[in-house]
Amino acid sequence: MTTVETPMGYGSMRRKEDARFIRGRGTYVDDVTLPGMLYGAVLRSPFAHARIVSIDTKAAEAHPKVRAVITGAILDGLKLAWMPTLSYDTQAVLATDKVRFQGQEVAFVVAEDRYAARDALELIDVEYEPLPAVVDARRALDPDAPVIRDDKDGKTDNHIFDWSSGDKDATDRVFSEAEVVVTQDVLYPRVHPAPLETCGAIADFDKVTGKLTIWCNTQAPHAHRTVYAMVAGLPEHKIRIISPDIGGGFGNKVGIYPGYVCAVVGSIVTGRPVKWMEDRSENLMSTSFARDYHMRGEIAATRDGKIRAVRVSVIADHGAFNGTAQPTKFPAGFFHVFTGSYDLEAAHCAVTGVYTNKAPGGVAYACSFRVTEAAYLIERMVDVLAYELGTDPAALRMRNLLRPEQFPYPSPTGWEYDSGDYPRALALAMDIAGYDDLRAEQAAQRERWAAGEVGGTLMGVGISFFTEAVGAGPRKHMDILGLGMADGAELRVHPTGKAVLRISVQSQGQGHETTYAQIVAEELGISPDDIEVVHGDTDQTPFGLGTYGSRSTPVSGAATAVVARKVRERARIVAGAMLEVSPEDLEWEKGRWFVRGDPDQGRTITEIALAAHSSLELPEGVEGHLDATTVYNPPNLTFPFGAYICVVDVDPGTGRVKVRRFVAVDDCGVRINPMIVEGQVHGGLADGIGMALMELIAFDPDGNCLGASFMDYLLPTSMECPSWELGATVTPSPHHPIGAKGVGESATVGSPAAVVNAVLDALKPFGVRHADMPLTPAAVWRAIQGAPLRTDLAIG
Amino acid sequence: MQVTVTVNGEEYTRDVDTRLLLVHFLRDHLGLTGTHWGCDTSNCGVCTVWLDGVPVKSCTVLAVMADGHAVRTVEGLERNGTLDPVQEGFVQCHGLQCGFCTPGMMLTARWLLDHNPDPSEEQIREAISGQSCRCTGYENIVRSVRWAAEHSTVEATK
Numbered sequence: 012m013t014t015v016e017t018p019m020g021y022g023s024m025r026r027k028e029d030a031r032f033i034r035g036r037g038t039y040v041d042d043v044t045l046p047g048m049l050y051g052a053v054l055r056s057p058f059a060h061a062r063i064v065s066i067d068t069k070a071a072e073a074h075p076k077v078r079a080v081i082t083g084a085i086l087d088g089l090k091l092a093w094m095p096t097l098s099y100d101t102q103a104v105l106a107t108d109k110v111r112f113q114g115q116e117v118a119f120v121v122a123e124d125r126y127a128a129r130d131a132l133e134l135i136d137v138e139y140e141p142l143p144a145v146v147d148a149r150r151a152l153d154p155d156a157p158v159i160r161d162d163k164d165g166k167t168d169n170h171i172f173d174w175s176s177g178d179k180d181a182t183d184r185v186f187s188e189a190e191v192v193v194t195q196d197v198l199y200p201r202v203h204p205a206p207l208e209t210c211g212a213i214a215d216f217d218k219v220t221g222k223l224t225i226w227c228n229t230q231a232p233h234a235h236r237t238v239y240a241m242v243a244g245l246p247e248h249k250i251r252i253i254s255p256d257i258g259g260g261f262g263n264k265v266g267i268y269p270g271y272v273c274a275v276v277g278s279i280v281t282g283r284p285v286k287w288m289e290d291r292s293e294n295l296m297s298t299s300f301a302r303d304y305h306m307r308g309e310i311a312a313t314r315d316g317k318i319r320a321v322r323v324s325v326i327a328d329h330g331a332f333n334g335t336a337q338p339t340k341f342p343a344g345f346f347h348v349f350t351g352s353y354d355l356e357a358a359h360c361a362v363t364g365v366y367t368n369k370a371p372g373g374v375a376y377a378c379s380f381r382v383t384e385a386a387y388l389i390e391r392m393v394d395v396l397a398y399e400l401g402t403d404p405a406a407l408r409m410r411n412l413l414r415p416e417q418f419p420y421p422s423p424t425g426w427e428y429d430s431g432d433y434p435r436a437l438a439l440a441m442d443i444a445g446y447d448d449l450r451a452e453q454a455a456q457r458e459r460w461a462a463g464e465v466g467g468t469l470m471g472v473g474i475s476f477f478t479e480a481v482g483a484g485p486r487k488h489m490d491i492l493g494l495g496m497a498d499g500a501e502l503r504v505h506p507t508g509k510a511v512l513r514i515s516v517q518s519q520g521q522g523h524e525t526t527y528a529q530i531v532a533e534e535l536g537i538s539p540d541d542i543e544v545v546h547g548d549t550d551q552t553p554f555g556l557g558t559y560g561s562r563s564t565p566v567s568g569a570a571t572a573v574v575a576r577k578v579r580e581r582a583r584i585v586a587g588a589m590l591e592v593s594p595e596d597l598e599w600e601k602g603r604w605f606v607r608g609d610p611d612q613g614r615t616i617t618e619i620a621l622a623a624h625s626s627l628e629l630p631e632g633v634e635g636h637l638d639a640t641t642v643y644n645p646p647n648l649t650f651p652f653g654a655y656i657c658v659v660d661v662d663p664g665t666g667r668v669k670v671r672r673f674v675a676v677d678d679c680g681v682r683i684n685p686m687i688v689e690g691q692v693h694g695g696l697a698d699g700i701g702m703a704l705m706e707l708i709a710f711d712p713d714g715n716c717l718g719a720s721f722m723d724y725l726l727p728t729s730m731e732c733p734s735w736e737l738g739a740t741v742t743p744s745p746h747h748p749i750g751a752k753g754v755g756e757s758a759t760v761g762s763p764a765a766v767v768n769a770v771l772d773a774l775k776p777f778g779v780r781h782a783d784m785p786l787t788p789a790a791v792w793r794a795i796q797g798a799p800l801r802t803d804l805a806i807g
Numbered sequence: 808m809q810v811t812v813t814v815n816g817e818e819y820t821r822d823v824d825t826r827l828l829l830v831h832f833l834r835d836h837l838g839l840t841g842t843h844w845g846c847d848t849s850n851c852g853v854c855t856v857w858l859d860g861v862p863v864k865s866c867t868v869l870a871v872m873a874d875g876h877a878v879r880t881v882e883g884l885e886r887n888g889t890l891d892p893v894q895e896g897f898v899q900c901h902g903l904q905c906g907f908c909t910p911g912m913m914l915t916a917r918w919l920l921d922h923n924p925d926p927s928e929e930q931i932r933e934a935i936s937g938q939s940c941r942c943t944g945y946e947n948i949v950r951s952v953r954w955a956a957e958h959s960t961v962e963a964t965k
Contacts, residue, residue, distance in 0.1 A: 026898070026901065032903055034882070035839070035841015042840035044835075207851055207940075256905075292847075689901075690901045690947060691904075694942045694944045696944050721850035721939075726851070728935075728945075729933075729935050729949070735944060
């Protein structure tokens with residue numbers, strides 16, 4: 012085995028967590044078996060919208076292996092039939108009155124094994140009275156649309172919220188005088204994060220101590236604990252959430268799902284631990300989807316290609332319950348970052364949220380603080396403008412990108428972009444791609460095609476330049492269910508100089524055990540191998556809101572650096588006492604305090620750690636030990652950015668798209684572990700190809716979910732993905748303690764537009780300006796025929 | 808019914824339901840939780856194990872079909888305390904993130920290298936094309952398998 016030196020800080024060290032995973036020794040929630048554990052299974056609605064006439068559970072209860080059958084009526088008696096969502100709405104745990112989407116939870120069986128639990132579901136008899144379903148989000152507010160949420164007093168329509176951002180009058184003014192205005196309807200269809208490990212939990216209620224332990228693959232264990240306390244009325248100090256290894260999250264594992272609550276009730280009722288693991292269809296049909304944004308974009312520009320303003324209106328399909336996890340003040344998340352990377356005079360967006368008979372949620376799929384939708388929209392609109400102006404999309408972007416001297420940049424919708432050098436990133440991407448050569452190759456190919464040469468494929472080149480808004484966020488402006496988005500960290504340095512870092516966030520594959528150890532190593536000069544990172548257990552870690560929205564490094568990474576610096580300052584006082592000098596006379600070099608002007612007189616962090624725990628006399632008021640805690644409340648979001656170029660070959664005869672190349676230049680500020688950063692980008696690029704070309708949750712007119720298994724919901728494989736070509740620029744965040752910005756979702760945000768723009772660039776000879784994702788062979792072929800598909804509905 | 812299955816060289820005899828899936832037999836009955844479950848439809852491949860030397864998706868094989876046969880799982884990749892080059896390759900090339908697809912990917916990679924010790928990138932991509940990964944975008948998995956091909960000192964292990 013090639014040995015790779017462990018860096019005393021930043022660098023591409025190999026991951027500490029890999030040792031267990033390559034041996035099959037990870038501990039995922041379904042790997043946990045507790046003594047006497049029972050298994051739960053959920054009975055789900057076959058209808059998208061129906062009244063429940065009756066539920067007969069007698070036969071299921073008589074099954075010899077069944078220990079409990081729980082229905083909405085039983086939960087109602089416990090005041091648990093409904094639970095709060097992360098957006099101050101309510102969601103049925105088990106349906107009482109109606110079912111409101113196909114796959115909704117109707118009953119819960121607890122049995123001795125997982126097969127018996129499933130068998131018993133078949134024995135439950137539910138009589139439904141089907142109702143017409145609201146499937147098309149654009150018709151949800153029609154006066155004659157069936158009212159989905161008649162459980163809410165006085166509710167007579169399917170309206171959830173109206174929200175807007177930007178200066179409408181100023182924007183309208185620019186539009187009224189603009190030389191060129193281009194309008195385009197753009198759909199970001201419903202997709203699903205689909206982590207390979209489905210959602211699941213084990214609830215273990217100890218009647219004697221009153222302690223509820225929940226093993227759950229949640230991305231936000233502390234937030235879960237607080238919400239369970241609110242939902243179940245249990246005292247929060249008696250709730251412990253253990254989030255073990257997680258088999259991918261991507262936002263899917265942020266929310267609290269009815270199955271978890273049912274497992275808790277099941278454990279309380281039976282007095283035994285209850286495990287519930289959803290199957291793949293349950294995952295795709297009922298847990299948090301993403302997107303479903305129906306957007307109308309308008310862009311105002313001068314004839315020679317100066318973009319002046321952008322105006323957007325959106326219908327946001329939130330499904331049957333508003334379960335999206337957005338900061339309270341932002342019901343459409345950070346969609347108002349839709350002005351993207353460009354210097355605009357004005358911008359305005361208006362978003363209307365609606366209920367439909369579809370699964371609830373909207374939190375998910377890296378990143379759905381709605382940055383993904385925003386980045387896709389603006390990058391599609393810029394290409395639509397380039398199409399209308401007949402200009403090169405790279406040149407159009409270069410002309411309109413924000414310039415480095417404009418940072419920190421106050422955007423027209425109220426953001427302050429922290430730092431950026433956009434032209435440098437785009438130039439680098441074009442250089443790696445060999446942009447001019449690609450255009451020359453394309454021109455030659457188009458000439459042959461126009462001359463009547465038939466057969467073969469048409470190449471397309473697509474560009475996307477994105478700006479993300481991550482690291483939520485300043486608690487003054489950002490909370491979820493009233494919980495401010497700040498995160499704690501605690502660092503202990505043991506007498507022998509080994510350290511334990513405890514953090515609030517939880518990895519789903521991002522490599523926190525390595526990266527966070529590297530941050531401490533960089534700050535204190537302790538080897539990452541000597542630093543244990545503890546996370547994912549609320550009894551062992553400080554409070555914080557968890558890992559999603561690319562917030563771990565911007566928030567918890569900052570907390571880690573800050574707490575390590577606190578330890579360093581404590582060490583300084585101890586070192587002063589050891590060396591019998593004033594702490595002010597000491598200087599730091601990695602791992603060691605020394606006397607200014609006399610570098611030989613110094614003490615290493617290991618020596619200081621032992622002394623801090625010893626009988627050494629410390630100055631008056633100094634407590635001893637080196638341990639420290641902190642809570643990091645970010646002063647601003649961070650704004651990673653990147654330039655992506657995709658090259659595709661499209662077969663106009665079949666509509667098949669082959670991604671030939673993909674160039675990605677990312678700037679996420681300082682890179683703690685470049686190897687891990689690149690891995691994060693790789694994964695997001697694959698997501699982008701998936702969403703652009705394959706992934707889709709569509710519905711038929713009755714509300715049947717048409718993406719309910721991996722036979723229908725297509726994930727990109729190794730054959731669809733090219734070998735990624737990455738580049739990097741580094742523009743540190745000025746307000747983050749180590750200049751890092753976060754990267755987990757950058758590629759997922761930036762890549763779909765590059766792929767779609769590339770396909771549409773290939774279709775330019777057919778006069779196709781726009782077609783909606785996913786660009787399946789059928790969708791591409793239909794676009795070429797001049798009859799584009801409405802991809803979200805299996806109609807027409 | 809009673810089944811006897813050789814798993815990683817060790818013989819296990821258990822009474823099982825005829826409908827029990829091999830993946831659940833390995834995980835729930837033998838406690839070999841390195842083999843994962845992901846989709847039920849043979850699409851994602853996180854449940855991939857070897858059955859008589861051939862990669863199969865254990866979510867669509869019944870335990871009774873493995874009666875009298877030999878199964879190899881991720882727990883059987885390491886031999887006498889020595890990691891398989893494939894395991895080392897995944898560490899060196901960051902071929903895993905969440906680790907959920909990794910056992911299945913590594914078993915297919917070992918099978919490929921046993922049959923084709925010097926595979927091209929295209930051949931590696933084809934070999935793993937029946938298995939999904941949501942984290943890595945496949946690039947580093949391909950590199951990991953290439954790393955293993957270039958660092959193979961051990962004989963074929965089938």
